[in-house]
Amino acid sequence: xxxxxxxxxxxxxxxxxxTRPHQLIxxxxxxxxxxxxxxxxxxxxxIIKEVFxxxxxxxxxxxxxxxxxxxxxxxxxxxxxxxxxxxxxGMLSEPDRILPGEYLYMSDLLGxxxxxxxxxKLFATVFGGREIDVVMTVETKGIPLAYAIGAQxxxxxxxxxxxxxxTEGSAVSINYVSGSHKSLHTMTLSxxxxxxxxxxxxxxxxxxxxxxxxxxxxLLAEFNATVAGVGVLVESxxxxxxxxxxxxxxxxxxxxxxxxxxxxxxxxxxxxFEWV
Amino acid sequence: xxxxxxxxxxxxxxxxxxTRPHQLIxxxxxxxxxxxxxxxxxxxxxIIKEVFxxxxxxxxxxxxxxxxxxxxxxxxxxxxxxxxxxxxxGMLSEPDRILPGEYLYMSDLLGxxxxxxxxxKLFATVFGGREIDVVMTVETKGIPLAYAIGAQxxxxxxxxxxxxxxTEGSAVSINYVSGSHKSLHTMTLSxxxxxxxxxxxxxxxxxxxxxxxxxxxxLLAEFNATVAGVGVLVESxxxxxxxxxxxxxxxxxxxxxxxxxxxxxxxxxxxxFEWV
Numbered sequence: 001x002x003x004x005x006x007x008x009x010x011x012x013x014x015x016x017x018x019t020r021p022h023q024l025i026x027x028x029x030x031x032x033x034x035x036x037x038x039x040x041x042x043x044x045x046x047i048i049k050e051v052f053x054x055x056x057x058x059x060x061x062x063x064x065x066x067x068x069x070x071x072x073x074x075x076x077x078x079x080x081x082x083x084x085x086x087x088x089x090g091m092l093s094e095p096d097r098i099l100p101g102e103y104l105y106m107s108d109l110l111g112x113x114x115x116x117x118x119x120x121k122l123f124a125t126v127f128g129g130r131e132i133d134v135v136m137t138v139e140t141k142g143i144p145l146a147y148a149i150g151a152q153x154x155x156x157x158x159x160x161x162x163x164x165x166x167t168e169g170s171a172v173s174i175n176y177v178s179g180s181h182k183s184l185h186t187m188t189l190s191x192x193x194x195x196x197x198x199x200x201x202x203x204x205x206x207x208x209x210x211x212x213x214x215x216x217x218x219l220l221a222e223f224n225a226t227v228a229g230v231g232v233l234v235e236s237x238x239x240x241x242x243x244x245x246x247x248x249x250x251x252x253x254x255x256x257x258x259x260x261x262x263x264x265x266x267x268x269x270x271x272x273f274e275w276v
Numbered sequence: 277x278x279x280x281x282x283x284x285x286x287x288x289x290x291x292x293x294x295t296r297p298h299q300l301i302x303x304x305x306x307x308x309x310x311x312x313x314x315x316x317x318x319x320x321x322x323i324i325k326e327v328f329x330x331x332x333x334x335x336x337x338x339x340x341x342x343x344x345x346x347x348x349x350x351x352x353x354x355x356x357x358x359x360x361x362x363x364x365x366g367m368l369s370e371p372d373r374i375l376p377g378e379y380l381y382m383s384d385l386l387g388x389x390x391x392x393x394x395x396x397k398l399f400a401t402v403f404g405g406r407e408i409d410v411v412m413t414v415e416t417k418g419i420p421l422a423y424a425i426g427a428q429x430x431x432x433x434x435x436x437x438x439x440x441x442x443t444e445g446s447a448v449s450i451n452y453v454s455g456s457h458k459s460l461h462t463m464t465l466s467x468x469x470x471x472x473x474x475x476x477x478x479x480x481x482x483x484x485x486x487x488x489x490x491x492x493x494x495l496l497a498e499f500n501a502t503v504a505g506v507g508v509l510v511e512s513x514x515x516x517x518x519x520x521x522x523x524x525x526x527x528x529x530x531x532x533x534x535x536x537x538x539x540x541x542x543x544x545x546x547x548x549f550e551w552v
Contacts, residue, residue, distance in 0.1 A: 004327075007286055011327040014290040051280075051287040103443045107469060111434060113427035140415045140435065141443075144423050151389035158387060159416065167417075168383060169375045193383060 002034065006044065009034055013044055017060070017072040022128075022154035026069040045070055056080055073128055074152050076121040078276070084118055085269045089253050092234065095263040102258040104265065106234070110144050110205055119252060120148025123203075123231045126250050126275045127153065132228045133198040134158045136220075138187055138212060142204040145233055149203055158200075160216060164188045172222045176215030187215050189223070199228040208236040210245040217246070235270055250275050280310055282320065289320055293336070293348040298404075298430035302345040321346055332356055349404055350428050352397040354552070360394055361545045365529050368510065371539040378534040380541065382510070386420050386481055395528060396424025399479075399507045402526050402551045403429065408504045409474040410434050412492060414463055418480040421509055425479055434476075436492060440464045448498045452491030463491050465499070475504040484512040486521040493522070511546055526551050 004012065013030060030041045049060035056077020062070050076084070088109075097105045109115060123145075132153065137146035138160040150157040164171050168190035175186055194200075202216050217227055230249035237254040241247070251270030258265050280288065289306060306317045325336035332353020338346050352360070364385075373381045385391060399421075408429065413422035414436040426433040440447050444466035451462055470476075478492050493503055506525035513530040517523070527546030534541050 007283065007323050008327050010283055010286050011290045011324050012331065014287045015294060015327075015331075015333060018291060018294060047283050048287050051284050051291075055288065055291075057291060099443065099445050101442055105443065105445055105466075105468060107435065107444060107466060108432070111426075111432045111469075113423050113433060114430065116423070117427060140419070140437065143416070143419045144433070147389050147392070147420050147423060150387075151393060154390065156384070156387045157389060157420070159383065161416070166377055167375065167379045167381065169381055190381075190383060192381060193387075 004034055006040075009036070009044055010047060014048055017048065017070070020154075021058075021072050021074045021124075021152055024063065024069045024071050029069070074121055075125040075128065076118075078273075081122055081125070081272065081276070084122065085252055085272065088115075088119070088233075089267040089269060092253055092255065093265045093267040095265060098258055098260050098263060098265060100260075102260050104255065104258060106205070107141070110141055110233075113144070113148075116144040116148040117151070119145055119233060120152045122252060122272060123149045123250065124152035126272070127201055127229050127231065130201075130228050131199055132201045134194065135201045135203055136160065136194075136216060137203045138162070138216060141206070145205060145231075146203040149201070149231065153201075155201070158189070158193045160219065161188045161190075162186065168193075172219065174215065174219050174222065176211060176218060178209075178211040185215070187219060189219055194220075194223045194225055196224045198223065198225040200225050201228050202230045203232070205233045206236070207232040207234075207246075207249065207251070209239055209243055210249075213249070214245040232270075234267075237268065278310065282316075285310055285312070285320055286323060290324055293324065293346070296430075297334075297348050297350045297400075297428055300339065300345045300347050305345070350397055351401045351404065352394075354549075357398055357401070357548065357552070360398065361528055361548060364391075364395070364509075365543040365545060368529055368531065369541045369543040371541060374534055374536050374539060374541060376536075378536050380531060380534060382481070383417070386417055386509075389420070389424075392420040392424040393427070395421055395509060396426075396428045398528060398548060399425045399526065400428035402548070403477055403505050403507065406477075406504050407475050408477045410470065411477045411479055412436065412470075412496075413479045414438070414488060414492060417482070418509075421481060421507075422479040425477070425507065429477075431477070434465070434469045436495065437464045437466075438462065444469075448495065450491065450495050450498065452487060452494060454485075454487040461491070463495060465495055470496075470499045470501055472500045474499065474501040476501050477504050478506045479508070481509045482512070483508040483510075483522075483525065483527070485515055485519055486525075489525070490521040508546075510543075513544065 031038050058074040134156050135146050135150040136158045146157050170191045171188045173188040232251050234253045235251040237256045254268045254270045256266035303314050307314050334350040410432050411422050411426040412434045422433050446467045447464045449464040508527050510529045511527040513532045530544045530546045532542035
């Protein structure tokens with residue numbers, strides 16, 4: 001137990017809450033830690049709550065009663081989300097990202113932990129209220145976003161592999177058709193990785209026709225698991241909605257025409273604001 | 277500009293600093309934001325600094341002068357690091373992790389963003405003072421740890437692939453020998469991913485003889501880049517140091533004998549404490 005002034009207590013409690021999103025913390029944890037009355041702790045929490053909510057950083061939910069406590073629900077405000085999506089679209093539309101075959105290089109952006117964590121907050125804002133047990137993605141490029149979302153929602157991440165690895169134990173494999181190329185691929189998930197009847201948030205970096213995501217949906221059926229949501233960083237807007245295998249998803253950006261000849265890329269905001 | 281009481285300002289400034297590790301923040305950022313005198317801001321920072329340092333959360337470095345400001349350097353205290361490594365060793369030695377071939381299942385642990393972020397703080401404590409430009413790992417299982425470290429050190433993450441992907445542009449490939457199996461593999465890095473002469477922190481989830489890490493070291497030579505450090509979550513202790521291709525690395529845990537017959541796994545702390 002340590003006696004701290006209110007000012008020091010506020011700094012510590014802020015750190016404690018921010019690093020434990022979506023975890024119920026009994027008031028006694030703080031009261032015991034600081035040898036303070038619960039009423040003082042409640043006053044501290046009221047100050048923190050006001051700052052968090054005014055800044056759009058998230059909510060501080062207070063649950064009354066013996067099993068009660070306080071829970072930090074990270075969110076991002078609308079203005080900040082708009083600024084982030086604008087920034088993302090700006091970066092994605094840099095003309096030197098165009099690769100042969102009109103693919104877009106975005107590994108550098110996926111390699112920025114700060115950018116991914118910020119994107120994670122946007123998805124946490126949409127999905128924070130749903131009942132979800134795990135976040136799932138398929139290797140490789142969706143992994144950073146999946147972890148960023150998992151961290152914000154305090155959920156484990158399950159990784160679907162392209163091959164069956166010796167370090168995964170027994171596994172379930174399925175074949176799926178990549179929607180845009182009509183080519184056949186395999187994906188594999190360790191038996192141990194996912195409990196039966198889990199509610200799963202599917203995440204990927206990019207979605208065109210949605211074949212890969214649909215593959216993950218099919219894989220879930222093998223585990224009697226269900227889809228709790230789908231989130232992608234970038235969707236390809238260059239596809240008819242009818243051709244899209246999947247209609248319900250959240251995207252931050254939508255990639256329009258990639259014109260290799262004139263070196264131009266058009267990127268618009270995704271459907272994120274339809275969900276918040 | 278918003279006028280806030282000191283208590284609210286402390287909450288906001290704590291959040292601001294924690295989410296911007298290793299970034300120099302000019303005092304004027306805070307002074308302008310709150311319409312407060314720099315002397316008040318300095319007093320706030322002194323309170324935050326004291327709490328951070330007493331709790332072993334990290335340092336708050338103050339740089340004086342016109343180009344000065346404040347920088348949060350995340351660290352973890354020795355007692356907390358010991359508790360974390362004990363917890364990790366305990367989890368790794370659960371007997372039901374043993375797979376055929378005496379491999380150890382650890383994907384569930386790698387799938388916990390909170391655990392990875394905590395591990396990231398340990399590595400940030402060792403490597404925080406070195407000159408590093410990027411964190412590098414090879415797909416797939418080292419990715420979560422690499423991002424956790426990248427986030428703490430405010431560094432981008434570069435991903436080495438097993439195959440050359442169309443979405444990576446032109447790339448450099450090398451062959452390497454996996455030390456423990458003497459089998460030949462390929463790894464590939466996009467030309468765009470790494471600037472010449474970068475100083476690189478190499479990260480992986482597991483190291484046995486060190487062939488994969490040595491492969492990354494060889495790949496760096498192709499980019500005139502240099503190794504700034506090597507960090508692995510788990511090293512295999514079941515190998516002579518002479519057989520090990522690499523002598524300088526930081527590990528959190530060391531995997532001893534895996535006995536499939538008697539269902540026992542021995543795990544000891546790695547060499548972390550030799551480095552801090």
